[in-house]
Amino acid sequence: MRSLLLAGCICLCGLLFSRCTKEKDTANDNPLTARSEHNSSNYGVYKGIFVGSTGVIVVNLRNDAEFVIATIRIDGRLHHFTTTGILQKGMFTTLQFKSGASSFLFTVGADGEGVAISDLIVEGHPDARVILLKEKSDALISCYEGKYKGSSEGTWNVIVRKNQLLGLVKSGSQSAVVTGIVAADKSTSGEVSSGAVFEGLFIKDQVSGTWTNDTGDIPESGTWEGVKTY
Numbered sequence: 641m642r643s644l645l646l647a648g649c650i651c652l653c654g655l656l657f658s659r660c661t662k663e664k665d666t667a668n669d670n671p672l673t674a675r676s677e678h679n680s681s682n683y684g685v686y687k688g689i690f691v692g693s694t695g696v697i698v699v700n701l702r703n704d705a706e707f708v709i710a711t712i713r714i715d716g717r718l719h720h721f722t723t724t725g726i727l728q729k730g731m732f733t734t735l736q737f738k739s740g741a742s743s744f745l746f747t748v749g750a751d752g753e754g755v756a757i758s759d760l761i762v763e764g765h766p767d768a769r770v771i772l773l774k775e776k777s778d779a780l781i782s783c784y785e786g787k788y789k790g791s792s793e794g795t796w797n798v799i800v801r802k803n804q805l806l807g808l809v810k811s812g813s814q815s816a817v818v819t820g821i822v823a824a825d826k827s828t829s830g831e832v833s834s835g836a837v838f839e840g841l842f843i844k845d846q847v848s849g850t851w852t853n854d855t856g857d858i859p860e861s862g863t864w865e866g867v868k869t870y
Contacts, residue, residue, distance in 0.1 A: 675703060676777035682733045682748050686755055687870065688772020690714060690767045691810040696783045696870045697772055698758075699737075699746060701727060710737045710746070713870075714765065744770070744786075767813045773801050776813035783870040784847055788864015791853075798866065805830060817859040838864065 650776035678684035682853040686699040692803055701707060721737035723743070735746045737748035741763045748755040749828045752774045762768045775781040788796040788809060798807030805828055809817035818838075820830020826842040828849065835856075840849020853860040 666793060672775070672777065672778045673703065674775040674779075678703060678752070679776045680751050681730050682727075682750055682752050683729050684752055685775050686748070686772050687775050687783060687799065688770055689783050689785065689799055689807060690762075690768065690770050691795045691808045691815055692709055692762065692768025692785075694785050694795050694797060697770055698774070701733070702729075708735065709746075712762070712770075714762070719762070728805070748774070748787075765835075767810075768778075769810065769815050771799070771806060771808050771817065773799060773804075773806060775801070782868055784866035785869045786847070786864060786866025787866035789848055790851070790861055791858075791860035792862070796864045796866060800842075809834075817820045818841070836860070840864065 674685050675719060676686055683702045684704040686836040688697045689822070690697055693715050695712055697712045699710040700707065705736055708723055708727050712719045712721070718740050719742060721739040723735045724738045725735040727733060727735065730750050732750050733748050737744055738748060738815065742761055745758045755774055757770045757772065758766055758768055775780055779801050781799055784798050786796045788794060794809060794811030796809050798805055800822055802818040802846045803822045805818070805820040805822055809816050809818055809832055816832050816834040818830060818832050820828050820838070822828045822842065828842065828847070832855065835855035836851050838849055840847055840850040848863065848865035850863050851861065
């Protein structure tokens with residue numbers, strides 16, 4: 641019975657990702673799935689973005705069922721992860737998720753903060769990296785996948801939770817963290833750990849802007865853009 645329920649839960653995750661993929665070219669509101677009783681605990685749903693190609697990750701820690709599962713969508717393909725680790729509510733959590741030859745270590749504090757993924761191995765995607773946040777009942781997470789170009793080019797993926805923007809940029813084997821804010825008028829600005837600064841504007845399910853980096857001997861600049869995919 642447990643295996644049948646787990647299969648059903650995985651299928652539901654797959655349908656949700658599939659729905660979002662089909663709708664990503666239109667302005668849409670993704671469902672808020674986080675439950676209020678988990679807002680201040682390690683239980684709940686965590687959403688983020690993937691670089692090393694491009695994609696989205698969702699980790700469900702007993703948010704709406706007894707199962708502990710994770711799904712990563714990479715280039716439109718779904719990868720389902722499970723864990724045999726022990727999950728206790730209100731406790732610091734460390735879980736190793738596996739899917740065939742792919743795996744990662746998930747850690748989060750007892751209150752749902754400080755979430756991180758390490759030791760990430762995704763078959764066929766070397767130098768991959770993930771960043772994510774906890775979704776709360778009053779704080780929907782939206783994921784945007786995109787590119788940047790100009791003096792250099794690569795992947796530019798970000799997540800937004802209320803006025804917080806967090807993401808990753810990647811070019812070749814090098815990646816950097818993006819942090820910023822989203823104002824009430826949907827304008828955004830922030831910085832990249834590589835030294836670049838950026839600004840932009842969200843319009844419905846799309847975002848675009850410019851970036852500059854004056855930290856090197858030769859100033860660099862360009863544009864960036866993304867589309868809401870989850």
